[in-house]
Amino acid sequence: MDEPRRNLVRWLLGGGLSASLISFLYPAFKFMNPPDVPEASVNEVSAGKVQDLKPNTGKIVKFGSLPVLLVRTTETEWRAFSAVCTHLNCTVQYKESSHQMWCACHNGLYNLNGQVVSGPPPHPLEAYSVHIRGDEVVISRRA
Amino acid sequence: MAAVTEPPQQAGWFEERLGLASLRAFLAHKTVPVHAQTLWYYFGGITLFLFVIQVLTGTLLLLYYRPSPAEAYESVQFIMTRVQFGWLIRSIHSWSANLMILTAFVHMFSVVFLRAFRRPRELTWLSGVVLLGLALAFGFSGYLLPWNTISYFATKVGTDMAAAVPLVGRNLARFLRGGSDVGGATLTRFFGFHVAVLPGITTILLLTHLALVQKHGMSSPPRVLEEHRRTGGAIPQMPFFPNFFLRELMAWYGALGVLGAMAAIFPWELGVKADPFAPAPAGIRPEWYFLAPFYTLKLIPSHVWIFEGELIGLLGFALLALWWVALPFWAVNSQGVERTRWVTGAGVALVGYLATFSALGYWR
Numbered sequence: 092m093d094e095p096r097r098n099l100v101r102w103l104l105g106g107g108l109s110a111s112l113i114s115f116l117y118p119a120f121k122f123m124n125p126p127d128v129p130e131a132s133v134n135e136v137s138a139g140k141v142q143d144l145k146p147n148t149g150k151i152v153k154f155g156s157l158p159v160l161l162v163r164t165t166e167t168e169w170r171a172f173s174a175v176c177t178h179l180n181c182t183v184q185y186k187e188s189s190h191q192m193w194c195a196c197h198n199g200l201y202n203l204n205g206q207v208v209s210g211p212p213p214h215p216l217e218a219y220s221v222h223i224r225g226d227e228v229v230i231s232r233r234a
Numbered sequence: 235m236a237a238v239t240e241p242p243q244q245a246g247w248f249e250e251r252l253g254l255a256s257l258r259a260f261l262a263h264k265t266v267p268v269h270a271q272t273l274w275y276y277f278g279g280i281t282l283f284l285f286v287i288q289v290l291t292g293t294l295l296l297l298y299y300r301p302s303p304a305e306a307y308e309s310v311q312f313i314m315t316r317v318q319f320g321w322l323i324r325s326i327h328s329w330s331a332n333l334m335i336l337t338a339f340v341h342m343f344s345v346v347f348l349r350a351f352r353r354p355r356e357l358t359w360l361s362g363v364v365l366l367g368l369a370l371a372f373g374f375s376g377y378l379l380p381w382n383t384i385s386y387f388a389t390k391v392g393t394d395m396a397a398a399v400p401l402v403g404r405n406l407a408r409f410l411r412g413g414s415d416v417g418g419a420t421l422t423r424f425f426g427f428h429v430a431v432l433p434g435i436t437t438i439l440l441l442t443h444l445a446l447v448q449k450h451g452m453s454s455p456p457r458v459l460e461e462h463r464r465t466g467g468a469i470p471q472m473p474f475f476p477n478f479f480l481r482e483l484m485a486w487y488g489a490l491g492v493l494g495a496m497a498a499i500f501p502w503e504l505g506v507k508a509d510p511f512a513p514a515p516a517g518i519r520p521e522w523y524f525l526a527p528f529y530t531l532k533l534i535p536s537h538v539w540i541f542e543g544e545l546i547g548l549l550g551f552a553l554l555a556l557w558w559v560a561l562p563f564w565a566v567n568s569q570g571v572e573r574t575r576w577v578t579g580a581g582v583a584l585v586g587y588l589a590t591f592s593a594l595g596y597w598r
């Protein structure tokens with residue numbers, strides 16, 4: 092067989108193989124990428140009764156699928172922050188002894204304004220609003 | 235027409251079908267060098283043995299394990315409390331995983347210090363380092379499967395590291411988690427990685443590694459070669475079969491003894507079931523083989539110049555890994571002369587870093 096014809100056959104064969112390989116891999120690749128599951132967007136949640144949380148304590152509240160840390164700093168003052176550490180995604184907790192928010196994973200510390208005091212977290216914690224309606228504590232997203 | 239020739243009758247039934255004589259001849263010729271460092275040759279084999287134990291105990295665990303957030307923890311609890319010898323099988327699986335990573339590290343560093351990665355064994359080294367990476371991936375994915383608090387946060391941190399990769403990070407983290415955060419989809423995925431994807435890749439690579447070891451034979455350390463060159467004698471050899479094989483078998487029994495003792499005396503704990511709405515518990519830390527990077531992450535400040543600390547950490551680890559993988563290629567200069575001091579220095583430095591940072595990560 093002469094050279095140009097041989098080359099043509101080679102190209103056809105190689106091209107066909109590559110094309111079929113791509114046609115196998117593309118759907119497989121797409122399959123591995125998880126679809127977006129739309130979440131009902133939550134703007135406000137009830138965090139229970141006022142008397143359930145003592146002053147200088149905190150608790151994690153479900154805000155849709157996200158954890159939010161609610162802190163009752165004094166008898167009358169409440170604060171709420173996203174409990175997701177801005178470093179590597181762990182969940183923070185309230186440290187009663189030092190009045191700070193603490194991430195146990197790599198020792199990240201935030202003050203009660205959400206700002207980083209020490210440790211590796213690169214950003215402050217996102218703040219949420221807290222309202223008292225009657226004897227119910229309500230947390231909502233900041234506008 | 236010529237008649238079909240009958241095979242000679244004296245060959246046995248199996249011999250005729252399998253051709254075992256060539257295997258026997260091959261085994262009869264394979265030898266292992268005998269010198270002061272022969273001991274280190276056993277560690278690769280012990281690692282292989284522990285891997286086989288992993289496959290066997292893992293297969294047993296598969297009979298009861300259920301990969302969903304609602305059932306995973308309970309199914310492991312069921313294995314440990316209700317299934318006969320369940321506690322033992324699960325404990326052996328966990329202990330063997332840890333010992334396997336330990337012996338793989340010993341094997342790797344012995345290869346470095348005895349210079350067994352030298353030409354023409356670069357690809358053996360490469361396949362070995364990738365196998366160690368796979369072992370770590372096995373550890374990371376298997377760690378999540380009991381779905382307890384510690385493993386839940388370890389997976390959050392680990393997959394969030396992936397998110398720090400420039401450009402593709404977000405997608406990579408999504409791919410690993412099967413969604414935007416660690417949850418049921420992650421558990422299912424990690425289960426798939428742990429019992430199908432990783433075993434498949436590992437088997438292929440392991441066979442390649444063993445074939446390469448087979449092809450090139452055991453490497454003798456340059457110092458031993460040099461000594462014998464000076465005295466003019468050849469390095470003594472022992473037959474692989476049965477001499478080395480039986481010794482290796484004894485090493486396996488030793489490993490099995492340690493494994494059984496550890497699994498029975500210190501049964502692996504299950505911990506507390508993961509709760510996505512509980513804070514990370516105080517004193518949280520990863521498995522020992524991830525302690526060094528864990529402690530490093532703790533030390534890196536939030537920002538280094540204009541970059542976020544986690545990116546710097548990730549970049550540092552990536553460069554370190556790349557440099558280590560490429561060891562056989564920078565271990566010789568352009569004239570083909572070995573940079574002996576560099577290699578030893580690098581090995582000592584890496585062992586030093588891993589040891590001190592692991593200790594600090596454990597105690598602080």
Ligand code: FES
Binds near residue numbers: 180194195197198
């Ligand atoms: S994840 Fe919070 S400090 Fe690292």
